Structure formats: structure tokens, C-alpha cells
Amino acid sequence: MLNLEQLRADTPGCTHRIHLNNAGSALPPAPVLQAMQKHLELEARIGGYEAADQVAADIAGFYDAVARLLNTRSRNIAFAASATDAYARALSAIPWQPGDVILSTENDYVSNQIAFLSLQKRFQIQLLRARDLPEGGVDVADMERLIRERHPKLVAVTHVPTNSGLVQPVEEIGRICRAAGVWYLVDACQSAGQMPLDVERIGCDFLSATMRKFLRGPRGAGFLYVSDRVLDTGLELLLPDMRSANWTGPDTYDPAPDARRFEYWEMPPALLLGSKAAAEYALAVGMDRIEARVRQLAGLTRRLLADLPGVRVLDQGRYLCGIVTAHHPAWDSKTLMEGMSQRGINVRTSPLYVAQIDFPRKRVEWALRISPHYYNTEEEIERAIRAIPL
Numbered sequence: 227m228l229n230l231e232q233l234r235a236d237t238p239g240c241t242h243r244i245h246l247n248n249a250g251s252a253l254p255p256a257p258v259l260q261a262m263q264k265h266l267e268l269e270a271r272i273g274g275y276e277a278a279d280q281v282a283a284d285i286a287g288f289y290d291a292v293a294r295l296l297n298t299r300s301r302n303i304a305f306a307a308s309a310t311d312a313y314a315r316a317l318s319a320i321p322w323q324p325g326d327v328i329l330s331t332e333n334d335y336v337s338n339q340i341a342f343l344s345l346q347k348r349f350q351i352q353l354l355r356a357r358d359l360p361e362g363g364v365d366v367a368d369m370e371r372l373i374r375e376r377h378p379k380l381v382a383v384t385h386v387p388t389n390s391g392l393v394q395p396v397e398e399i400g401r402i403c404r405a406a407g408v409w410y411l412v413d414a415c416q417s418a419g420q421m422p423l424d425v426e427r428i429g430c431d432f433l434s435a436t437m438r439k440f441l442r443g444p445r446g447a448g449f450l451y452v453s454d455r456v457l458d459t460g461l462e463l464l465l466p467d468m469r470s471a472n473w474t475g476p477d478t479y480d481p482a483p484d485a486r487r488f489e490y491w492e493m494p495p496a497l498l499l500g501s502k503a504a505a506e507y508a509l510a511v512g513m514d515r516i517e518a519r520v521r522q523l524a525g526l527t528r529r530l531l532a533d534l535p536g537v538r539v540l541d542q543g544r545y546l547c548g549i550v551t552a553h554h555p556a557w558d559s560k561t562l563m564e565g566m567s568q569r570g571i572n573v574r575t576s577p578l579y580v581a582q583i584d585f586p587r588k589r590v591e592w593a594l595r596i597s598p599h600y601y602n603t604e605e606e607i608e609r610a611i612r613a614i615p616l
Contacts, residue, residue, distance in 0.1 A: 227515075228511065233511070233600065234601055236256050236601075237253050237254075237601050238253075238256065238259075239253035240253065240601060243570050243571070244606045244609060245572045245599075245602070246598055246602065246607075247573055247595075248420075248439065248440055248598065248599040249416055249439060249548070249595060249597035250439070250574050250597070251438045251439065251445060252419075252438070252599055253442065253599075253601070254443065254444065254500070254504065255442055255504075255507050257506075258443060258503045258507065260503075261496075261499040261503040262444060264499075265495055265496040265499050266496050268281070269496070277495065278493075278495045281499065284499060285493075285495055285498050285499065285502075287502045288305065288498045288499070288501055288502040289301075291506050292449050292501075292505050294505075294509055295418070295423065295505055295508065295513070296425045296433065297423075297424040297425060297427075298426070298451060301457075301484035301485060302425075302451055302457075302485050303449055303450070303451060304449060304451075304452060304485040304486065304488035304489045305447070305448075305449055305489055305493060305501075306447075306449055306450050306488075306489075307448060308436055308448045309414075309415035309434045309435050309436035310337045311448060312435070312448050312450035313337070313338060313341070313434040315450055316411050316432035316450060316488075317345065318463055319456070319461040319462055319463060319488070320379060320409065320461070322349040322351055323351075324349060324350035324351070325350065325351070325352065326349070326351045326378075326380075327351065327354055327376050327377065327378040327380075328342050328345065328351060328352070328354070328380050328381075328382060329354045329355075329356065329372055329376065329381045329382070330353065330355050330382045331355055331358075331364040331383055331384065332355050332356075332357070332364070332584070333363075333387040333390070333392060333394065334382065334413070335384045335387065335388055335413055335415065336388070336580040338382065342382070351379075352376075354376060354378065356368045356369035361543065361544060362390075362541075362543035362544075363392055363393075363394060363542070363543040363544060363545075364383070364394055364395070364399075366395055366398050369402065370402050373402060373408060374406070377408075379409060380408070380409045380411060381399065381403050381408050381409070381411070382410075382411040382412075382413070383396055383411075383412055383413070384412075384413040384415075384416075385412055385413060385414045386415075386416035386417045386547055386549065387549075387581070387584070388415075388416060388549075388576065389551065389580050389584055389585070389593065389595070390540060390541050390542065390543075390551050390581075391524065391541035391546040391547050391550055391551065392542060392546065392547075393421075393546065393547050396412050396430070397427050400412075400427075400429030401429060403429065403430075404429045409431050409432075409456075410429065410430045411430065411431065411432040411433075412432070412433045414433050414434065414435040415434065415435055415439065415448075416440070417435075417440075417547070418436070418441055419439060419441030419442065419508055420517060420520045420547060420548045421513065421517040421547065422513040422517060423513075430451070430453065431453045431455055431456050432450060432451060432452060432453070432456065433450070434448065434449070434450050434451075435448055435449055437449070437497075437500075440520075440599060441505065441508060442504050442507065443500055443501045443504030444496075444500040444504075446497055447498070447501045449501075450485070450488050452485040452487075457483070457485070462481040462488075463487065463488055466479070466481065466487065467490050467491050469490055469491040469493075470482055470486065470487045470489060471487065515600070516600050519600040520547065520548035520598065520600055521547065523548070523599075523600075523602055523604070524547065524548045524549070524597075524598060526604060527598060527611070528541065528546075528550055530607065530611040531596075534554075534611070534614065534616060535616060536555065536616065537554045538553050538554070539551070540552060540553055540588050540590065540593055548598060549595060550598075551576065551595050552593065552596075553588075553590045553593050553594065556616070557615075559575045562594065562614070565613070565615055569613045571613055573594060573595065573596050573610065574594075574595045574597075575594055575595060576592060576593045576595050577591075577592050578591045578592060594614075
């Protein structure tokens with residue numbers, strides 16, 4: 227059972243805000259702040275290079291901690307500046323040829339969709355999207371059919387979209403991709419930190435995530451999981467540097483033997499140390515306990531929103547998570563956000579440009595997004611819902 231009192235004591239932001247925007251950027255716990263502050267002070271005293279040398283073993287702990295979160299090894303983890311940065315590094319490693327196919331879903335993240343369209347324009351690849359089920363979520367049978375008939379070079383799936391509480395069946399899709407020998411990329415930006423992730427069960431070749439959301443780490447930090455199959459096949463960054471590769475002669479280089487081949491030389495030690503602390507904090511709390519608590523609070527949020535006159539909860543799918551979206555025809559996005567902020571409540575709205583397929587189907591142009599985390603309380607949820615103007 228979670229020690230809620232201690233978790234909130236560890237979270238300075240809880241003292242003056244009701245923070246329900248954890249799908250945007252969660253409140254960091256004290257160990258994350260302390261790890262970063264301590265290193266920045268060390269850099270100020272002795273210099274950046276020297277400070278990095280002094281804490282090299284602690285920095286290496288980042289890879290160990292993230293690997294434990296994902297049930298893999300530290301050699302399979304690369305640091306990145308964000309989930310999108312990690313995702314782009316994975317896409318850059320695929321040797322695209324005209325006519326190649328990317329198979330995705332209708333609920334993939336906006337930045338990923340834009341990247342697919344850019345690859346389509348630049349390399350003349352084909353972008354396919356498996357259809358959704360009537361109840362929400364990708365139709366796995368349709369995805370399997372498209373894999374069989376169109377032989378995609380890459381299957382790319384966002385585990386949890388930013389604009390709803392949907393959870394996609396990434397493990398089912400992974401089994402199909404493994405059987406077909408297809409490269410498989412999972413965006414876990416919104417799932418990392420709010421539910422257990424096991425890359426062996428998912429069966430992905432790449433998995434990208436950020437630290438600032440449900441993992442409660444610093445902004446400007448993320449990671450990329452890279453499978454042994456990727457490493458053994460020799461895929462690498464489109465433009466490696468002296469960390470990603472070793473310059474072996476005037477006209478030769480060798481990619482780094484592990485996931486470091488997906489990193490660049492300039493690394494931010496304070497962010498690595500803060501990210502290590504965040505991953506270790508999540509592991510100490512326990513991902514199963516975190517998931518249960520988040521689902522409990524999200525369920526309460528949906529029930530209370532559904533009780534409000536005229537409010538429509540928008541989340542669909544057979545399995546829902548800690549992102550709750552809702553809409554009322556009389557709400558004004560700007561006024562709603564400002565009113566909640568004035569009451570000390572952090573929520574967010576999702577605009578149409580992040581959900582160009584999902585929102586038109588739901589007949590909305592934007593949605594209120596509430597995303598509780600395990601350190602929130604039922605009272606905070608109730609106060610937030612009462613504060614929503616009707």
C-alpha cells in the first residue's frame with residue numbers, strides 16, 4: 227500500500243497546487259531536485275568536465291535504473307533529450323527506400339504523424355494506418371492483415387495517445403511483428419511511469435519515452451530502448467558522432483557496440499542524475515502500485531465528470547489509463563484554463579492539432595485533459611471537478 231503522506235511530503239509542489247497535469251509534466255519528488263542541484267553546484271565549483279568525471283559511476287546508474295524499469299539491460303538504453311528526440315533517432319536508423327511502408331494507427335502522437343508525413347514526402351515511402359475498432363483502439367486484426375498484405379518495413383504504435391485515456395494493445399501487436407520479422411517502434415511517452423513496461427513482453431525493437439511526464443523526472447531528458455536485434459543488425463543513427471561511433475581511420479568508423487550508438491557526445495550530467503533519481507523513485511514506489519493508484523484516481527475523475535450536466539467524457543477503448551478527457555459545448559478553452567489556474571489547479575486542454583483524426587470523430591475541436599498521479603488525493607480530484615464552470 228502506498229504511503230501517501232510520505233509521497234506528498236516528498237513532493238514540494240503539493241503544498242500550494244493541485245497538480246492534475248501529469249501527462250504534461252509531473253511534479254518531481256525531492257530526490258530528483260536534490261540530485262540535479264547537487265551536480266550543478268559541483269559544476270560551478272570545479273568545472274563541467276571535472277564534475278562529470280567525478281560522478282561517472284552515478285551517471286552510469288541512469289542506464290541501470292531505466293533498464294530495470296523496462297526489464298532489459300543497461301547496454302540497451304540510450305539517453306535522449308526527449309521522447310520525440312529518441313523517436314526521431316530510431317526513425318533515422320531505418321534505411322528507407324522509395325515504396326517502403328510505415329504501418330501506424332489512427333491514434334499515434336502528433337509529432338510522430340508529422341515525422342511519418344515528412345518521411346513520405348522526402349523518401350516517397352507509404353504511410354498506412356490500421357483502422358480503429360468501433361469501441362476505440364486499433365483493430366489488431368486489421369493491423370495483422372496489413373502486415374501480411376503490405377509487408378511494412380516498420381510498425382509504429384503510440385502506447386497511450388496524448389489526447390485520450392486509450393491504451394493500445396502493444397503486446398498483441400508485438401507478437402505479430404515478431405512473427406513477421408517487422409521492425410517495431412513503440413512510443414511510451416505517456417505510459418512510462420504510470421504503468422509497468424516490459425520490453426520482452428512487448429517485443430519491440432525500439433521504445434521511446436520522456437522523463438518529465440509520469441516518471442516525474444526533469445524536462446529535457448528522455449530515453450530510447452534499443453533491442454539486441456537492432457544492435458546485431460547494425461542499424462545506427464543517420465548522422466552519428468564521436469560518441470555514437472569510433473573513428474578508426476581517415477575514411478572508416480565503427481558504430482558503438484551498444485545503445486550508445488544512438489547517443490550524441492554532448493550529455494547533460496545533471497539531467498542524467500535527475501533522471502536516475504526519478505527512475506529509482508518509481509521503482510521504489512512500485513510500478514504495480516503506481517498503476518493501480520493512477521487507474522483508481524482516473525476512474526473517480528471520469529465518474530465525477532460524467533455526473534456533470536452536459537459534460538461528455540471522451541475516452542474510449544477496452545482499457546483506460548490515467549489520462550481523462552472531457553468536453554462540454556459551452557466551455558471556452560482559454561476561460562476554463564484561466565479559471566482553474568486562478569484556483570490553484572493545474573489541468574490542460576488538448577487542441578484539435580494534436581488529434582486530427584480522433585477529435586473530428588468525437589465531434590469536438592478540443593478537450594479538457596485531467597491527468598492525476600499517485601501522489602494526488604481523492605479530495606483534490608473532487609475539488610478540481612467542483613471548480614469546473616458549467
